[in-house]
Amino acid sequence: xxxxxxxxxxxxxxxxxxxxxxxxxxxxxxxxxxxxxxxxxxxxxxxxxxxxxxxxxxxxxxxxxxxxxxxxxxxxxxxxxxxxxxxxxxxxxxxxxxxxxxxxxxxxxxxxxxxxxxxxxxxxxxxxxxxxxxxxxxxxxxxxxxxxxxxxxxxxxxxxxxxxxxxxxxxxxxxxxxxxxxxxxxxxxxxxxxxxxxxxxxxxxxxxxxxxxxxxxxxxxxxxxxxxxxxxxxxxxxxxxxxxxxxxxxxxxxxxxxxxxxxxxxxxxxxxxxxxxxxxxxxxxxxxxxxxxxxxxxxx
Amino acid sequence: xxxxxxxxxxxxxxxxxxxxxxxxxxxxxxxxxxxxxxxxxxxxxxxxxxxxxxxxxxxxxxxxxxxxxxxxxxxxxxxxxxxxxxxxxxxxxxxxxxxxxxxxxxxxxxxxxxxxxxxxxxxxxxxxxxxxxxxxxxxxxxxxxxxxxxxxxxxxxxxxxxxxxxxxxxxxxxxxxxxxxxxxxxxxxxxxxxxxxxxxxxxxxxxxxxxxxxxxxxxxxxxxxxxxxxxxxxxxxxxxxxxxxxxxxxxxxxxxxxxxxxxxxxxxxxxxxxxxxxxxxxxxxxxxxxxxxxxxxxxxxxxxxxxxxxxxxxxxxxxxxxxxxxxxxxxxxxxxxxxxxxxxxxxxxxxxxxxxxxxxxxxxxxxxxxxxxxxxxxxxxxxxxxxxxxxxxxxxxxxxx
Numbered sequence: 001x002x003x004x005x006x007x008x009x010x011x012x013x014x015x016x017x018x019x020x021x022x023x024x025x026x027x028x029x030x031x032x033x034x035x036x037x038x039x040x041x042x043x044x045x046x047x048x049x050x051x052x053x054x055x056x057x058x059x060x061x062x063x064x065x066x067x068x069x070x071x072x073x074x075x076x077x078x079x080x081x082x083x084x085x086x087x088x089x090x091x092x093x094x095x096x097x098x099x100x101x102x103x104x105x106x107x108x109x110x111x112x113x114x115x116x117x118x119x120x121x122x123x124x125x126x127x128x129x130x131x132x133x134x135x136x137x138x139x140x141x142x143x144x145x146x147x148x149x150x151x152x153x154x155x156x157x158x159x160x161x162x163x164x165x166x167x168x169x170x171x172x173x174x175x176x177x178x179x180x181x182x183x184x185x186x187x188x189x190x191x192x193x194x195x196x197x198x199x200x201x202x203x204x205x206x207x208x209x210x211x212x213x214x215x216x217x218x219x220x221x222x223x224x225x226x227x228x229x230x231x232x233x234x235x236x237x238x239x240x241x242x243x244x245x246x247x248x249x250x251x252x253x254x255x256x257x258x259x260x261x262x263x264x265x266x267x268x269x270x271x272x273x274x275x276x277x278x279x280x281x282x283x284x285x286x287x288x289x290x291x292x293x294x295x296x297x298x299x300x
Numbered sequence: 301x302x303x304x305x306x307x308x309x310x311x312x313x314x315x316x317x318x319x320x321x322x323x324x325x326x327x328x329x330x331x332x333x334x335x336x337x338x339x340x341x342x343x344x345x346x347x348x349x350x351x352x353x354x355x356x357x358x359x360x361x362x363x364x365x366x367x368x369x370x371x372x373x374x375x376x377x378x379x380x381x382x383x384x385x386x387x388x389x390x391x392x393x394x395x396x397x398x399x400x401x402x403x404x405x406x407x408x409x410x411x412x413x414x415x416x417x418x419x420x421x422x423x424x425x426x427x428x429x430x431x432x433x434x435x436x437x438x439x440x441x442x443x444x445x446x447x448x449x450x451x452x453x454x455x456x457x458x459x460x461x462x463x464x465x466x467x468x469x470x471x472x473x474x475x476x477x478x479x480x481x482x483x484x485x486x487x488x489x490x491x492x493x494x495x496x497x498x499x500x501x502x503x504x505x506x507x508x509x510x511x512x513x514x515x516x517x518x519x520x521x522x523x524x525x526x527x528x529x530x531x532x533x534x535x536x537x538x539x540x541x542x543x544x545x546x547x548x549x550x551x552x553x554x555x556x557x558x559x560x561x562x563x564x565x566x567x568x569x570x571x572x573x574x575x576x577x578x579x580x581x582x583x584x585x586x587x588x589x590x591x592x593x594x595x596x597x598x599x600x601x602x603x604x605x606x607x608x609x610x611x612x613x614x615x616x617x618x619x620x621x622x623x624x625x626x627x628x629x630x631x632x633x634x635x636x637x638x639x640x641x642x643x644x645x646x647x648x649x650x651x652x653x654x655x656x657x658x659x660x661x662x663x664x665x666x667x668x669x670x671x672x673x674x675x676x677x678x679x680x681x682x683x684x685x686x687x688x689x690x691x692x693x694x695x696x697x698x699x700x701x
Contacts, residue, residue, distance in 0.1 A: 042541060044698060065541045072534030078308050080315040085308075092304035095543040121315075141542065 001050025003033075003040050009048070010036040011200045018145060023167055023177040025187040027291055028197035034180045037197065038149055041178070042070055055144050066094075069143030071135050073150040079123035083114050083133045086122060087140050094141030104140060111173070112136035113166055128159025132166065145176045152186050164189045188287040196291060198298040208287055216285035219255035221293060222263065224270075225279035226250045234275045241266065246299055253296045301544040305552020306559070309526065313560070319522065323564055327515035328571040331508060335576055338503035348427045349375045351388035351397040356412065358403030360443050364432075365400060367439050373431050382414070389416050395424035398432065405443040407450025438483065441474040502664050506635060508572040509659030512565045513652045514623075514632040516595055519564060520602035521619040523557040527606040528615045531697060546694040550607070554599055554687055561595030578663060586662035586669045593679035594655040600686025601651065607693035626650040654678045 003011040011033045018024045028034050039045040040052050043059040052059035054067050070076075077086045087105040096104055109115040114132045117125060122133060131151060138146060152163055167190050171177050181187050187194065188208070195205040204211060222243060229235070229249040238244070241262075243254030256262040263282060270276050283289050313319055354365040369376045377394060379385055385397035397416035404412040413432065417425030436444050449467050453459060459467060477483070527549070530536045539549050569587070572578035580587050605622055609615035627633055629643065630652025636644050647653040658675035661667035 042537075044540070062543060062545075066543060068541055070538055070541050072537045074532070074534035076534030076538040078312055078535070080312050081308060085311060089304045089308045090538070090542075092307075093301050093539060093542045093544060093548070095301065137538065 001040065001047035001052055003036050003045055004048045005036075009200065011040070011047075013050075014197070014200065014202050016195050016202055016205060018176045018178045019193075020144065020174055020176045021171055022192040023171045023179065023190050024193045024195060025191035026178060026180045026195050026197060027182075027184070027187060029295060032197040033200040034197055035149070036200075038147060038180055041145075041147060042068060066141065067144040069138030069141060069146045071138045071146065071148040071151050073153060075122070075130050075134055077122045077130070077133060077137060080121055082119050082121050083109065083125075083136070084118045086133065086137055090137045091140040096140070104142075108136050108139045111139060111170065113162070126159075127155050128163065131155050131159070131163060135166065135170075139170075143175070145178065146170060148177070148179045148181075150181055150183075151179060152181070152183055160186060160189075184288045184291060191287065194287060194290075196294045198294065203294050203298060204290070208290075212285045212287065212290050215290055215293060216255060219257050219285070220263070221281075221283045221285055221289040222254055222256050222266075223279075223281040223283075223292075224252045224277040225281075226275075226277050230275050230277075234270070234273060237269065244296075246296055253293070255293075301542075301548045302552040302555055305549060306556040309523065309553065309556040312526070313523075322522065323515075323519045323560065324567055327511060327564055327568045330515070331511040331568055331572060332575065334507040334511060335504045335572070338507060347373050347375055348424050348431060349377070349393075349395045350428050351377045351379050351385045351394035352400075353379050353381050353385050353398075354400045355381055356400045356402045356404070358406070360403045360405035360440075360446070361400040361412075363440055364404055364436070364443065367435050368398065368432070371431060371435055371439075374428070382416075385416055389418050392418070395421050396428040398428060404436070405446035405450075407447060407454055412447075439478060441478065442471045445471055445474060502660075503635075504572065504576045505578055505664045506656065506660060508569060508576075508578050508663075509656040510632040510635075510652070512568050512591075512659070513594055513598065513630070513655040514627045515564060515568070516561045516598040516655075517602065517623045517626065517652075519560060520557050520595075520598045521605065521623055523560060523599070524553065524602035524606035525612070525615055525619070527553060527603065527694075528609055528612045532612065536697070540698045546698045547691050550603060550687070550690045550694050554596075554603055554690070557599035557602065558592070558595045561599060562591055565591045565595065580663065583662045583666065586667070586672055587659070589669065589676060590655065590658040590662060590672060590679075593676050593683070594651065594658075597651045597655075597679040597682035597686070600683045600690060603690040604686045604693065607690045607697070626652055629653075631656050651679060651682050 001011065001014055002009065003014075014033070014037065016024075016026075016037070026034055026037065036045060040047055041054070041059055043052075043061070043065050046060055054064035057064035057067070059065075078089065081089070084105060087108055088101060091101045091104055092098075106115075109118055112132050112135050114129065114136050117129050117133070122130060125133065135146075135148070135151065148167075152160060155163060164186065167177055167179070171192070179187070179190065191208050193206060194208050194211065196203050204215075224238070224243065227250065229245070230238075235245070238252050238254070241254060241256070243252045243256075245252050256266065267276075267280070313323070350368070352365060352368050354361045356362075365378070368374055369378065377388065379388060382399045385394075385399050388394040389397045396418065399414040399416065400412065401414050402408075402410065402412040406412065415425050415429055415432075445467075449459070527536070530539070530549075536546075536549070540546050542548075569578060569580050573580050601622075602619065605618050606615050609618050629647050630636075630650030631639070631647055632652045636647055636653060636656070639647070654675040658672050658679075661672055661675070
């Protein structure tokens, strides 16, 4: 699908599927179109062409919206109400029969792990508990798809692990989970699949391990940083090794095969030419390396 | 679903002590302040602070000077001369000034009394003149008679000895009447009766309605501002994903703010009834319908403003401007009958004027419900129009493209 605000195209030929029982993480730099994609999935923005479907229903229709539990980036809860009162309000707004609300609220609190704080006001909870309650509120309507927009903003590191466990448990229970985040560490901790959105287009999508293996083919990611762009000979040497400059021209990124001595040879050459970089970074390929590599490629 | 929104708003209000005070305590307090001001000063019995100087050196002038000093409705400050009187008025030490220029009982074309007015307190000069006239009429009738006699002689010629004797007898008789505490003989121009169909003072009833609608607007704006806050906090995003969408959100807020308004006005009128005898119970039907219509009109107006605003700052600016303008033009701050005719006409575009008119009609004049129909119709139109605009604008916030 494609989407636009007026004359400005924001998403172009974007394709993404989120399956039940899986956690898909949507990554992308600012302005890539992540928020627009979320809004389109939630039915608030009609695609310029193509379709968005939720369990077979057009996202623009109420039927689809009822199957989505949205966890906005902000804490979308009534701050002076308790956790239970908030869930009760949202359950009633979700159109649940009165008789089943209490049981549903208890079940959701159990699933989100906020039962111990049921009767505490939201504005008196710590960041981690607030985020859990924020997720719980999205679950009361029994959604098929849970959409989380930057769900861990403001959560301390201790609470992050628990939050990742919560998301995995929800996926294991059969929910399709789509997370939009800038937090690569969190993404790596929970993602079954990853989609990287660049310039309004899904540049890469698939299971994290498979994508990394396919992209790096056993190579290591090498990043060389100078204070100023290196001389012409050095540039030519690096380009010949497929180590290419970013937009600044002072940083070069590429891949070198592991265990072949290619990195040692490169560093020796640079030392002999007396153009040693200010910083050398060599990383085993992971999600962060994959993301950086995709962005670097897009920048070129 | 509307009940769920009402529940959330209700609990939020109950747990916000500041908002509770603003909504339910401040309006009756403000009403009591206004009522105290307007019952203490019902109009023509207002005490006037006056600086007085007797520059006449006459017996009549001195008598008037002493009488003014002892008059209950004049807080007289004696000063030496006209310059001191001017200083006292200019500095604000006195509301108005009186200079006894010449003998007030003597004839002649020149005025024997000079009243000095502060342009900022022009009404005080009028009151002082009224008090002086009343004093001369009731306490010093011989001054008036002597001046009248002198004026008549200048027109028809000198009295005959017999007429002079009769005139002197009349002067003695009037002095004796005053000494006995009787009202002097003489034809009064005015006989005064107060139209007071009900127990409470009309100004109190007026201000009960005026303050009620003013605070209805304020608390409605505060309640409706939660819409802007919820758009910012993401609650709006969450709610529009639910079956009722934005319409339920707006309707829930409308229902809650209207109910809150009815409770707020009820509390205000209970205080007005207990303290000042504003009679609500004999006109309960018309009062209740007026109250519901007023609360609905202000609630939907506030929601429309909140929906029209994109940011909290914008909502605050828009609402403050609207509430103050509507209240000023509509008569919540100053009684409408004191306004120029064009402003009184302009006032009819505000809900304030219609609410005040409806309360005045039912509680003061005892009008039947049918007589309130025009005011109620306008208020209901306000409510319906505001609600439709709010729902349409809220939907625009949902659909981004």
